[in-house]
Amino acid sequence: MERLPSAKIRDSLEQRIVDGELNNKQRLDENELSSFYGVSRTPVREALQRLTESGLAEHLPRRGTFVRSPSLGQLVEMFEVMTELECMAIRLAARRVTIKDIKVLEDDNEICREAVKANDTIKYYEVNSRLHNHIYKMSGNSFLANKTRRLHDRLRPFRRLQLRVRGRMTESMAEHDIILSALKAGDADSAVETMKKHIDIVGVRFNDLVSSFNSISDKNKR
Amino acid sequence: MERLPSAKIRDSLEQRIVDGELNNKQRLDENELSSFYGVSRTPVREALQRLTESGLAEHLPRRGTFVRSPSLGQLVEMFEVMTELECMAIRLAARRVTIKDIKVLEDDNEICREAVKANDTIKYYEVNSRLHNHIYKMSGNSFLANKTRRLHDRLRPFRRLQLRVRGRMTESMAEHDIILSALKAGDADSAVETMKKHIDIVGVRFNDLVSSFNSISDKNKR
DNA sequence: CATGACATTTTTGTATACAAAAAACTGAAC
DNA sequence: GTTCAGTTTTTTGTATACAAAAATGTCATG
Structure with missing residues (x-):
């Protein structure tokens, strides 16, 4: 069961958020992340959806996805x-x-x-x-x-x-x-x-x- | 903040799984769901990712996504x-x-x-x-x-x-x-x-x- | 200089296209 | 009938295309 790029990106982002590399309220820019990980927006978006579901990010419709650190x-x-x-x-x-x-x-x-x-x-x-x-x-x-x-x-x-x-x-x-x-x-x-x-x-x-x-x-x- | 199709599909699927309309181990076919909801595969896939993250579905890489009911x-x-x-x-x-x-x-x-x-x-x-x-x-x-x-x-x-x-x-x-x-x-x-x-x-x-x-x-x- | 109408650019969300892997099918060999 | 190599079909995962919304920029008016 080989791991998919979208899953790896999800985990990488989780790590980077928990470790504080990505700061609270920071925008998770789809294009930026795409070029960072060397993939298209599709797997990045899937990763962002999963982060949102798990509570590490917040998604505002048509506005973007943002890091969500606890207060x-x-x-x-x-x-x-x-x-x-x-x-x-x-x-x-x-x-x-x-x-x-x-x-x-x-x-x-x-x-x-x-x-x-x-x-x-x-x-x-x-x-x-x-x-x-x-x-x-x-x-x-x-x-x-x-x-x-x-x-x-x-x-x-x-x-x-x-x-x-x-x-x-x-x-x-x-x-x-x-x-x-x-x-x-x-x-x-x-x-x-x-x-x-x-x-x-x-x-x-x-x-x-x-x-x-x-x-x-x-x-x-x- | 209007709700997106992908979010609505996610919620609909959650409901259908919890209510038992979609049975355990059942394949959540992307094409089937696409035509059911009248959208393309993209929003369906995003919904499936979220269901997987929340534990209601299981995703096997390159095999598909399946309803995951508790034993x-x-x-x-x-x-x-x-x-x-x-x-x-x-x-x-x-x-x-x-x-x-x-x-x-x-x-x-x-x-x-x-x-x-x-x-x-x-x-x-x-x-x-x-x-x-x-x-x-x-x-x-x-x-x-x-x-x-x-x-x-x-x-x-x-x-x-x-x-x-x-x-x-x-x-x-x-x-x-x-x-x-x-x-x-x-x-x-x-x-x-x-x-x-x-x-x-x-x-x-x-x-x-x-x-x-x-x-x-x-x-x-x- | 501030303001706001309008145009331009960027970004998001979805549709479609395509490559690659998995599944299904075919048919020959036994 | 069973088995298995080889092929076709289907499905998944990602890339790209495109429409629409949001953000940004421009510039005339006060």
């Missing part, structure tokens, strides 16, 4: 839902966790620990994502796993910036440790509670979120 | 997530409910009660949807409200069939009453617990779900 308010809302989904996933995962799962999680967790020592936020975030994704799958609910992963991906730049807050990476690491031992002990409640603190930047570290948001939208203005 | 297993997963989101919405709604909200909910609830008396499941489901949707909005989290409404819509045919199970409509009505009085009394926990029972067809009425599923997929085979 601070929307970001707070998204984190609130993210927290709920992550907690649901860990709750379900706790009921069906296997030795093998624990092994996989612990291996990744150790890689994270090394990244903390090396103060390597990029590496930490990468492995952290993999670890969380594994928990989603462990829930046994693939619909949930999918939705959660997609939301996780969309919040990526903000979650990543969080790690640069002083002491946050160590704190995150400690939470991972608690979650893992709770899973091992079959203590679902503790796992859920810790996960809630782990994700819920809104309740616990609202100011950090605001400054991450500002730092990203400032970057966009330049 | 029984996926349906169970979706109801599980639906329950979580509805509970989250009512929990948040309970914290910020106003007199005006209560009034709106009670009005709709009374219309529901009349529908029960008339044994009118269609009317009941219609107003019931509006009532639930109002609760989503009351959560104050529009991101959550959107996601929840969309999932609600996708589960519509199954939720609706549920109401035809003997005694289910009366039971549903009684739960609405409890949820409303809990909201009025500011008792979030009770509202959440009742909502959980209200939605969680999987835990409580799994057999009913299986038979709804079978009745829908039987219909598709004919």
Whole structure:
């Protein structure tokens, strides 16, 4: 099953939007993108339709398609839902966790620990994502796993910036440790509670979120 | 902001899929749809891209686009997530409910009660949807409200069939009453617990779900 | 200089054209 | 009758063409 140009363009644009290369409200010019990707307008338009459907872009009939980044308010809302989904996933995962799962999680967790020592936020975030994704799958609910992963991906730049807050990476690491031992002990409640603190930047570290948001939208203005 | 043909076709197809007019695995033939809607393939293809992105269709490169209805297993997963989101919405709604909200909910609830008396499941489901949707909005989290409404819509045919199970409509009505009085009394926990029972067809009425599923997929085979 | 009617250019949305891949058909060999 | 190479037909994906709407530019009038 080979990938089509239109699908590759869709993914490329998604990446570029999430990474902040394409700024909020920026027009996604069909002609410009066509020449950028070396194709005609047709596959570009199909990619734009898909981005619009997934919420990363906004389409105004006969006006054009524009990057649609969340406002601070929307970001707070998204984190609130993210927290709920992550907690649901860990709750379900706790009921069906296997030795093998624990092994996989612990291996990744150790890689994270090394990244903390090396103060390597990029590496930490990468492995952290993999670890969380594994928990989603462990829930046994693939619909949930999918939705959660997609939301996780969309919040990526903000979650990543969080790690640069002083002491946050160590704190995150400690939470991972608690979650893992709770899973091992079959203590679902503790796992859920810790996960809630782990994700819920809104309740616990609202100011950090605001400054991450500002730092990203400032970057966009330049 | 006038609606474009491609957008109308997208919505029409969504409706036809959810309503079961277009069956699972059925090929969404571009030429056929073009002549059906009296347009060229271009807007049809754009509509199909969007349906694929939203999960209602599946696209296999160079093979075609096919209706993608959930399997029984996926349906169970979706109801599980639906329950979580509805509970989250009512929990948040309970914290910020106003007199005006209560009034709106009670009005709709009374219309529901009349529908029960008339044994009118269609009317009941219609107003019931509006009532639930109002609760989503009351959560104050529009991101959550959107996601929840969309999932609600996708589960519509199954939720609706549920109401035809003997005694289910009366039971549903009684739960609405409890949820409303809990909201009025500011008792979030009770509202959440009742909502959980209200939605969680999987835990409580799994057999009913299986038979709804079978009745829908039987219909598709004919 | 501001304003607004009119013309020009650009951009969007859809139709059509065409290349290439997949599916369907044909018919010979067994 | 079955199988399979070779061909034809259909379908998909992209390019191009074109109509219509929106944006932009021009310029006379006040």
